[in-house]
Amino acid sequence: MRILVTGGAGFIGSHIAERLLELGHHVVVLDDLSTGREENIPGGVEFVKGDITDRQLVSELMDDGRFDVVNHHAAQMDVRRSVEDPTFDARVNILGILNLLQCSIKGGVKKFMFASTGGAVYGEQARYPADEDHPTRPVSPYGISKLAGEGYLFYYRIQCGLQTVIMRYANIYGPRQNPFGEAGVVAIFSHKLAQDEQVTIHGDGLQTRDYVYIEDVVTANLLALDNADSITFNVGSGIETDVVTLYKHLAKAAGTDLPPRHGPPKPGEQRRSSISPQFAYESLGWRPKVPLAEGLARTFHSFITADGRQTSG
Numbered sequence: 001m002r003i004l005v006t007g008g009a010g011f012i013g014s015h016i017a018e019r020l021l022e023l024g025h026h027v028v029v030l031d032d033l034s035t036g037r038e039e040n041i042p043g044g045v046e047f048v049k050g051d052i053t054d055r056q057l058v059s060e061l062m063d064d065g066r067f068d069v070v071n072h073h074a075a076q077m078d079v080r081r082s083v084e085d086p087t088f089d090a091r092v093n094i095l096g097i098l099n100l101l102q103c104s105i106k107g108g109v110k111k112f113m114f115a116s117t118g119g120a121v122y123g124e125q126a127r128y129p130a131d132e133d134h135p136t137r138p139v140s141p142y143g144i145s146k147l148a149g150e151g152y153l154f155y156y157r158i159q160c161g162l163q164t165v166i167m168r169y170a171n172i173y174g175p176r177q178n179p180f181g182e183a184g185v186v187a188i189f190s191h192k193l194a195q196d197e198q199v200t201i202h203g204d205g206l207q208t209r210d211y212v213y214i215e216d217v218v219t220a221n222l223l224a225l226d227n228a229d230s231i232t233f234n235v236g237s238g239i240e241t242d243v244v245t246l247y248k249h250l251a252k253a254a255g256t257d258l259p260p261r262h263g264p265p266k267p268g269e270q271r272r273s274s275i276s277p278q279f280a281y282e283s284l285g286w287r288p289k290v291p292l293a294e295g296l297a298r299t300f301h302s303f304i305t306a307d308g309r310q311t312s313g
C-alpha cells in the first residue's frame with residue numbers, strides 16, 4: 001500500500017514508518033521537524049518537510065490518488081503548551097487534521113488512521129480502567145483538540161465513506177522518545193540516568209499512568225491497517241503504574257541506587273489514568289505483550305546506545 005505517515009520523524013511515527021517499510025509498503029513521511037528529527041526517519045522512506053496545515057503543500061502531495069492510507073501522527077502534543085497557547089494547539093491539531101482530511105477526500109484516500117489520546121480525552125476518570133464508552137471530558141485544550149479531530153473523522157466517514165481508525169493511546173514509551181519536552185517521563189528519566197544525573201519526581205510520585213511499549217503500539221497500528229474499517233479503540237494496558245515504581249525499574253536497569261529527588265507537584269496534573277485494552281482484544285486480537293520491566297530496560301539501554309537517536313536537546 002502507499003501510506004502517508006504524518007509525524008514520521010517523531011517518536012511513534014518513525015517506528016511505524018520503519019515497520020511499514022519492512023513490510024514492503026511505500027511510505028512517505030510528512031513532518032515539519034518541530035519536535036521530530038530527520039535522523040529518526042528510516043532510510044528508504046521519502047521525506048517531505050512541511051507543515052500539515054499548509055493547504056497547498058498537502059494538497060499537491062496528496063493529489064492524483066497518490067495514497068491509499070494516511071496514518072496521522074503529527075501533532076502539538078505538549079499539554080502545558082496547549083494551556084499556555086490554545087490557539088496554536090488548535091491550529092496544529094484541529095486545522096491540521098482538517099486540512100489532511102479534506103485533501104484525503106480530494107486525493108482518493110481510502111483509510112485514515114488517527115493517533116488520539118486516552119488519558120487527555122477521558123479526563124478525570126469516573127472508573128478505572130476507562131473503556132471506549134467512558135464519558136469524554138477533556139480538561140486541557142490538547143484533549144479538546146484531539147477530541148475535535150475524532151469528531152471530524154466521524155463526519156468524513158458518514159459524509160464521504162472514508163474508512164476511519166481512531167487509536168486512543170495511553171502513555172507510550174520506548175527508544176527515540178524526546179527527553180527534552182514536558183511529556184514522556186520514561187524518556188526524561190532514562191536520559192537523566194544515562195547521564196548519571198539525579199531525577200526529579202513531581203509531588204509524591206504516586207500519580208498513576210498506563211504505560212505501553214512502542215513495539216505494542218506499532219502492532220496495534222498494523223492490525224488496524226489490515227483488519228479495521230471504522231473503529232475507535234484504546235491502546236492501553238489497563239494497568240496503573242505510579243512514578244515511584246517506574247523510577248525503581250529504570251534505576252535497576254541503570255544499575256544505580258541514587259534516590260530520586262521530590263519537587264513540587266505539577267499544578268492541575270491528573271492523579272490517575274488507565275484505559276482498558278478489552279475492546280482492542282475483542283475486535284483486533286490486540287493486547288500489549290511487552291512487560292513493563294522489560295520495556296523500561298530496553299528503553300533505558302537505547303539511551304546509552306545509538307538507537308535512542310536523541311542525545312542532545
Ligand SMILES: NC(=O)c1ccc[n+]([C@@H]2O[C@H](COP(=O)([O-])OP(=O)(O)OC[C@H]3O[C@@H](n4cnc5c(N)ncnc54)[C@H](O)[C@@H]3O)[C@@H](O)[C@H]2O)c1
Pocket residue numbers: 006007008009010011012013030031032033034035036037050051052053072073074075076077092096115116117118168169170171172173177178
Ligand atoms: N507519546 C505518547 O505517549 C502519546 C500519547 C497519546 C497520544 N499520542 C499522539 O501520538 C502522536 C505522536 O506522538 P509522539 O510521542 O511520537 O510525539 P513526537 O513529538 O515525537 O512526534 C510528533 C511529530 O509531529 C511533527 N509535527 C508537529 N507539528 C507538525 C506540523 N504542524 N506539521 C508537520 N509535522 C508536525 C513533529 O516534528 C514530530 O516529528 C501525536 O499525535 C500524539 O498526540 C502520543
